[in-house]
Amino acid sequence: MPSALTASQIREAFLKFFEERGHRRVASSSLVPANDPTLLFTNAGMVQFKDVFTGREKRDYSRATTSQKCVRAGGKHNDLDNVGYTARHHTFFEMLGNFSFGDYFKSDAIAYGWEFVTKTLGLDKERLAVTVFNGEGGIPWDEEAFELWAKQGVPRERILKLGYKDNFWAMGDTGPCGPCSEIHYHQGNDIPCAEEAAGKKCQGVACDCDRWLEIWNLVFMQFERKEKDAPLIPLPKPSIDTGAGLERIASVVQGKRSNYETDLFQNILATVSELCGKPYTQEGGASMRVVADHSRAAAFLISDGVQPSNEGRGYVLRRIMRRAIRHGTRLGLDDVFFFKVVDRVIELMGDAYPELRESRTFVLEVCRHEEGSFRQTLNRGLKLIDEELAKLQKTGGKELSGDVVFLLHGTYGFPWDLTQIIAGERGFSVDMKRFEDLLQQEADRNDPFKTSDKAIGELYLKLVEKLGPTEFLGYEGEGHEGEGSIRAIVKNGVEMAEATRGDRVELVLDRTPFYGESGGQVGDTGRIVGHGGKSVAQVKDAQRPVSGLVVHSVEVTEGSFKVGDMVQTGVDNERRKSIRANHSATHLLHKALKLVLGEHVKQAGSVVAPDYLRFDFSHFSAATPEQLEQVEDLVNGWIRDNASAETRVMKLEDAKKSGAVAMFGEKYGETVRVVTVHPESTELCGGTHVRRSGDIGLFKIASESSVASGIRRIVALTGVGALQYVREQEHELRRAAELLKTTPKELSKRVEATQKRVKELERKVEEVSVKAQTAGSKDLLDQARDVNGMKVLATRVDSADDNVLRGMADQLRDRIRSGVVAIGGEKDGRAIILVAATKDVVAKGINAGALVREMAKEVGGKGGGKADMAQAGGPDAAKLPAALDKLYELVKGVGAA
Known part of the structure; x- marks a missing residue:
């Protein structure tokens, strides 16, 4: 193969290499980890296989290979601040990986790794070195890996032993772990080394300089730690987890010293250069590199359903985008530009990741909207920073307060690192400790990482490992009755052998017709009966706390239940029918919204209940009444078609190729259920649905509203619920007409x-x-005083209606002919003041707006307006007399001036 492979060719060569060696090519999972609340983003190739490694999930293959999209820009794994200033740091990157789930181990993993880098990629063996675990903390050194590398022909002097920090991997304080082995590539001794600059010796592979570059890490998962600091226990089926960063591999193969010099970035950098009209240089292109890197992260995060917001994942995305936009302004890009760079990313990477092209319209709209919003924020934030830095200059201060940084961050959405950069550019430091303290206080009040993923209880994990998945009977026939065996009884998180009358417990059965809440569809209710009808439990809810396990929340109303009992199960079928109608209606609604509002519409969440459906979707403006009518007409037309619904079980990749729509945030296995409610709508879905579209009956939208930036919500009704809603509206209409x-x-x-x-x-x-x-205005005018040759009248009236006061002020001003009038009153405990001035005194320097602002201070308020008419208000009405008296003093001051 040619030596100068493109990044796309390297990616394909890697996947093909392992496919040919019995590995299943598995598509990259979403950047939003499914059912894993411990991670902000997918940050490694093994994340989607986490449950497979622990044995909690079974798949029909034991070898896999992927090119996994990853983000490290928040939480524990955060490279954001280094991006643009180093050769290797990125927010978004691709991790090539091969995995063995209890199949092959060190010998094959090492042989595969050496063959791929030396033969497939053709890297010079003389420039390669490897590392192995040297043995620490009572764990023996990895002599096996050392000998296996030597067997591949790696000179023993280039098989280096490194410690726990570099060459031992663990999922956490507990769980699978093991030694790892890294492949390093020598880039050249001409690369600067900080150690040498300090008069010391370069540490080679162990050094932080870039002379030796790690390109691949092979993790040998062979132990398990049950408790923190407990001894390691050998795993019965040791596994392999490897990761090779595509960006690093590409830089080595293409002979580049920086990832930004590879074809992965050069085309994007060219776009940035063209937009700003400046050439890209490695030395001075930090801002261009930031924009290029962040455009990739934004494109992939938004296409995976993340949207800019002020919390959790959305905040990290917002910070990434705003950092890029800020660097764009430093390049002279003062108009909205970021979406153009993101569009280039979609064009370049859409073949490898089709979801980019599928979401293109929406991704670009999000970018436009966010940049437009941020440019307003940027102007407000810069003004506040200017004011604060000006104050510091006057007082001789050198450090910007952490309170100011926090105010900018919390109130204006201004990223703290931008504040730090701007302050630094002007010679000021920032009190980051104070800012971090305030940030932590806010975090303690309100957890910033919110996610809809359910926390996974260890008990449920153990149950699904011990009992296996619950067989769901709800798809077959009527699907609301069945028979099963009680496999576990749980009360307050503890397993029990028996539940008796009055107990509220959770029952786990081997088979059930009860749908456990999932994919927005609420759990079923009904009854579980045992012992020939002598024992009865009312099912209040059904949940799916871990994949495959259905847990029934019940109250035992008669008799008792024991583990092992055979029971009859029955779902509340009328409730189930309503849920099915609402679920099928959400599919039709989704399709109708795409047709009416545009293909950018994506589901962003849903609730399917028996009495209503709620559907959240991506869109940047309120749907018009006419558009909502079009949506209703489409859905009701498909309902009247009474098309036969169809469900197929097929491989995930085949389902996607067939055009089935996948829902964001859902975790899909290798095989999926594909539901076609009507020929117009085909989606991946594990829920329960109608048999014919006509079973939905009637569809009616009850409301459309905004729930977040770029997210709209529709609440709708079907069947009898929709009919009742229409009748209620008719009743109200008739009642109003009668009145x-x-x-x-x-x-x-x-x-x-x-x-x-x-x-x-x-x-x-x-x-x-x-x-x-x-x-009695004539009497009032008699009370006017002469101040510096001007008539001035300040008076209080009983009525404080704004319009009445304004009318009075106009009339009194006309009658006074030359002078200033102020009228005050009280409304709902608040003071109201109006000031009016004639044209001739305005010409002499009298300004009603300036006067009313000063008067408003007396009542604790603010005000303003034009030179001839202005208004103010304040909370302290008791100080109104003082405010009115102040007018004479203020006019006197103006006249004297």
Whole structure:
């Protein structure tokens, strides 16, 4: 093969190499880990196989190979601050990997690794070295791996022993672990080394310099640690987990010293260069590298369903995007640009990752929207930073307060690292300790990492390992009755042998028709009966706490149940029918939204209950009433078609190729259920559905609203629920028509006429009120004082209606002819002040807006307006007399000036 392979060719060569050696090629999993609340993002190739390694999940293959998309930009694995300033750090990267689940072990893994890098990639053997675990903490050194590398022809002097930190891998304080072995490539001794610069010796492979570059890590998972610091126990089936960063491999194969010089980045950097009109240079291109790297992370995160927000994963994405936009402004990109770079990423990587192209419209819209929003934030934040730094300059301070950084971060959504960069550019440091303390206080009040994934209880994990998955009977026939055996009884997290009358417990059966809550569909309710009808348990809910296990939350109302009992199970079938109708309706709704609003629409969450359905979807503006009517018409048309629903079980890849829509956040196995409710709608779904689209009956949207930036929510009803809703609306319509003495058809005209009449009456009442209040205006004008040759009147009135006060101020100003009038009043405990000035005194320097602002301070408020008319308000109405008296003093000051 040619030496200068492209990154795409390297990726394909790797996957093909292991496919030819019995490995299943498995698609990359989502960047949002399914059912793993311990991780912010997928950060390694083994994440999707975590349960396979621990034995909690079984698959029909024991060898796999992947090119896994990964992100390290939050939580424990956070490389964000280094991105753009080093040759290797990235937020998004691809991890090539081969895995053995109790199949082959060290001998084959080492042989495969050496063959691929030396023969397939053609790397110079003389520039390669490997490392093995040297033995620490009572764990023997990995002599086996040492000898296996030597057997491959690696010179013994280039098989180096490193310690626990470098060459021992663990999933955590407990769980699978084992020694690892790394392959390193020598880039050249001309690369600078900090150790040598300090007069010391370069540590070679163990050194932090880039002379030796780690390109592949082979983990030999052969032990398990049951408790923290407990002795290691050998695993019955040792496994292999390897990871080779595509970006690093590409840089070595293509003879580059930086990942950014490879074809993975050069085309993206060229786009950035073209947009800003500046050439890219390795030395001065840090901002271009930031934009290039972050555009990849944004494209992949958004296509996997993450959206910018102020918490959890969404906050990390927002921080990545805003950091890129900030660096874009440093390049002179003052208009919205980021979406153009992201579009280039989609164009370049869409073949390898089709989800990018499928989500293109939505991804670009999210980027446009976020940048537009941030540019407003940026302007506000920069103004505040300017003000704070100006204060520091005056006082001689050198450190920006952590409180200011926190205010910018929390109130304005301004990333703290940008504040730090801007302050540094102007010669100021930042009190990061104070900021971090405030951040931690906020975290203690409100956990910033929120996720819909359910925490996985160790008890349930042990149960599914011991008992195996629960067989679900709900797909067959009517699917609401069955027979099963009680395999476990749980009360307050503890296994029990028996449950008796009055107990509230959880029952685990070997077979059940009860659907455990999943994919937005709520759990079933019903009854479990045993001992010939003598024992009865009311099922309040059914949950799926871990994959494959259905847990029934019950109250024993008669008799007792023991582990091993055979029982009859029955789901509340009327409730189930309503749930099925609502679930099938969500599929049709999803399709209709795509047709009416655009293909960018993606499901962002759902609730399928017996009495309603809730559907969250990606879209950046409210759907118009006309659009919602179109959606309803489409769905109801498909319902009237009464098409036969079809369910097929097929391989995941085949399902995707057939055009079936996968739902974000769902974890799919190798085989999936593909549901076609109507020929227009085909989706991957494990829920229960109608047999014909006509079974839904009627579909009616009850509301459409916003739940987050770029996320809309529709609440809808079907069947009898929809009919009841329509009737309730009709009843209200008839009642309103009766009150206005008209018919429902003529109601809108009558309402318009009534509104017009009400406004007319309000105007007349206002006129009467103004006349009444100003009837004694001549007496009021007599109270006007002469201040510097100007007439000035400040008075309080009983009515504090804004319009009445404004009318009075206008009339008094007209009658005073030359001067200033202030009128004050009280409304709901608050003070209201209006100031009006004639044109001639405005020309002399009197400004009503300036006057009312100063008067407002007396009542604890604020105000403003034009030079001839201004208004203010404040909470302290008791200070109104003082505020009005202040007018004379203020006018006197202006005249004196």
